[in-house]
Amino acid sequence: xxxxxxxxxxxxxxxxxxxVGAAARAMWNFGxxxxxxxxxxxxxxxxxxxxxxxxxxxxxxxxxxxxxxAGAVGDxxxxxxxxxxxxxxxxxxxxxEEAARDMVRRIAEGERVAVLFGPERxxxxxxxxxxxxxxxxVDVNPEFPSLNLAQCVLLVGYEWRxxxxxxxxxxxxxxxxxxxxxxxxxxxxxxxxxRLEEAGFFxxxxxxxxxxxxxxxxxxxxxLTVQDVQTLHGVxxxxxxxxxxxxx
Amino acid sequence: xxxxxxxxxxxxxxxxxxxVGAAARAMWNFGxxxxxxxxxxxxxxxxxxxxxxxxxxxxxxxxxxxxxxAGAVGDxxxxxxxxxxxxxxxxxxxxxEEAARDMVRRIAEGERVAVLFGPERxxxxxxxxxxxxxxxxVDVNPEFPSLNLAQCVLLVGYEWRxxxxxxxxxxxxxxxxxxxxxxxxxxxxxxxxxRLEEAGFFxxxxxxxxxxxxxxxxxxxxxLTVQDVQTLHGVxxxxxxxxxxxxx
Numbered sequence: 382x383x384x385x386x387x388x389x390x391x392x393x394x395x396x397x398x399x400x401v402g403a404a405a406r407a408m409w410n411f412g413x414x415x416x417x418x419x420x421x422x423x424x425x426x427x428x429x430x431x432x433x434x435x436x437x438x439x440x441x442x443x444x445x446x447x448x449x450x451a452g453a454v455g456d457x458x459x460x461x462x463x464x465x466x467x468x469x470x471x472x473x474x475x476x477x478e479e480a481a482r483d484m485v486r487r488i489a490e491g492e493r494v495a496v497l498f499g500p501e502r503x504x505x506x507x508x509x510x511x512x513x514x515x516x517x518x519v520d521v522n523p524e525f526p527s528l529n530l531a532q533c534v535l536l537v538g539y540e541w542r543x544x545x546x547x548x549x550x551x552x553x554x555x556x557x558x559x560x561x562x563x564x565x566x567x568x569x570x571x572x573x574x575x576r577l578e579e580a581g582f583f584x585x586x587x588x589x590x591x592x593x594x595x596x597x598x599x600x601x602x603x604x605l606t607v608q609d610v611q612t613l614h615g616v617x618x619x620x621x622x623x624x625x626x627x628x629x
Numbered sequence: 630x631x632x633x634x635x636x637x638x639x640x641x642x643x644x645x646x647x648x649v650g651a652a653a654r655a656m657w658n659f660g661x662x663x664x665x666x667x668x669x670x671x672x673x674x675x676x677x678x679x680x681x682x683x684x685x686x687x688x689x690x691x692x693x694x695x696x697x698x699a700g701a702v703g704d705x706x707x708x709x710x711x712x713x714x715x716x717x718x719x720x721x722x723x724x725x726e727e728a729a730r731d732m733v734r735r736i737a738e739g740e741r742v743a744v745l746f747g748p749e750r751x752x753x754x755x756x757x758x759x760x761x762x763x764x765x766x767v768d769v770n771p772e773f774p775s776l777n778l779a780q781c782v783l784l785v786g787y788e789w790r791x792x793x794x795x796x797x798x799x800x801x802x803x804x805x806x807x808x809x810x811x812x813x814x815x816x817x818x819x820x821x822x823x824r825l826e827e828a829g830f831f832x833x834x835x836x837x838x839x840x841x842x843x844x845x846x847x848x849x850x851x852x853l854t855v856q857d858v859q860t861l862h863g864v865x866x867x868x869x870x871x872x873x874x875x876x877x
């Protein structure tokens with residue numbers, strides 16, 4: 382039996398509507414839209430939440446509101462509680478990355494999972510954490526561990542997207558060109574070598590060979606594109622033109 | 630020659646002081662404190678930045694202010710530009726995770742690195758990106774790619790901390806107890822089996838063995854602590870006490 386394909390994010394007793402709106406934005410930044418609210422302090426719907434969520438209003442439109450946490454997670458088979466402070470509760474503690482992987486695995490097996498986020502001021506109460514199956518904790522600077530609600534939502538959402546969308550860790554933006562071939566780089570090197578020879582660059586003579594070698598190595602070391610090679614040919618041609626036709 | 634042990638975060642032409650303050654908080658959440666500001670719109674120092682940064686004021690106190698980007702990164706040997714939009718510029722594009730690893734490697738080799746963050750409304754200009762050696766891009770929901778300044782700072786800071794502080798991906802919070810031994814679980818299983826036998830639980834008789842097996846398997850499957858085992862012995866003892874002494 383397959384449940385929803387993404388976790389529900391449960392905001393437990395959120396205080397300011399602005400923060401609910403910011404959380405909605407952070408969810409939708411990473412493609413998440415299943416929000417649940419437990420007993421929001423300022424009632425629901427909340428115009429401040431709507432104003433802050435601009436562009437992510439669909440997350441608020443679809444939000445479920447529950448009177449208590451038990452009702453909000455009643456249909457879930459695995460619940461993660463986000464908390465910064467250590468609790469005196471025996472429980473598995475996941476990093477956000479590992480929690481996201483665990484969610485992906487459970488959802489693939491048909492589980493229905495939720496992530497709890499506490500109120501702005503003090504976070505989840507121990508009674509809330511005791512209802513969860515595991516803890517998610519962000520490793521922060523111990524001198525300044527205070528992440529706000531939307532930031533915490535953002536980091537879990539970020540890891541959810543990383544776990545579900547394998548984006549390339551490094552890619553080359555080629556902007557319509559491509560890497561120059563060795564032959565093109567060789568032509569460029571010879572063009573410079575010949576004109577610089579003519580210009581008297583390789584001086585004194587006993588250093589000429591090592592100077593040429595250094596210049597050749599410089600070209601090879603650069604990640605030159607076809608466009609770059611053309612540009613550098615053009616630069617040299619223009620300097621030659623200028624040198625040959627400069628006023629006496 | 631060793632430079633600073635962390636990247637500088639350069640906010641290029643930031644607009645609202647609040648956002649500079651929020652960026653300072655996000656940096657300090659992950660232990661980063663080298664902020665540089667290029668031509669902040671509302672001048673510097675900025676009381677709104679100070680109010681928003683509460684707890685991370687030291688980041689603002691140490692911030693350098695520069696008139697232009699060239700001055701802000703003049704001492705750096707490698708500069709990353711954060712950008713969501715693709716640019717028509719040939720350049721390597723890192724994920725935040727891979728960028729953080731690259732920073733760690735370069736800093737270990739004595740390089741001085743900086744990360745550029747653009748103004749709130751439109752992000753970095755192409756002229757800014759052309760000054761950088763590489764791009765950092767967060768993979769977001771293409772339908773809603775707008776990350777705000779502090780969120781972008783938060784995600785790069787988060788990856789910096791992950792690359793420099795190897796926090797355990799999963800750990801068990803034992804809250805002062807430890808996992809029960811097989812012997813302890815065995816005693817528990819036998820305690821329940823004996824009392825449930827007495828209470829007539831294993832009925833009908835031809836199912837008794839498979840019922841006992843299921844119960845034994847239940848105990849083994851639970852991640853029981855020494856404390857849990859004691860609690861479960863206590864639960865059973867109390868039920869037995871109640872059963873034996875209940876009023877007729």
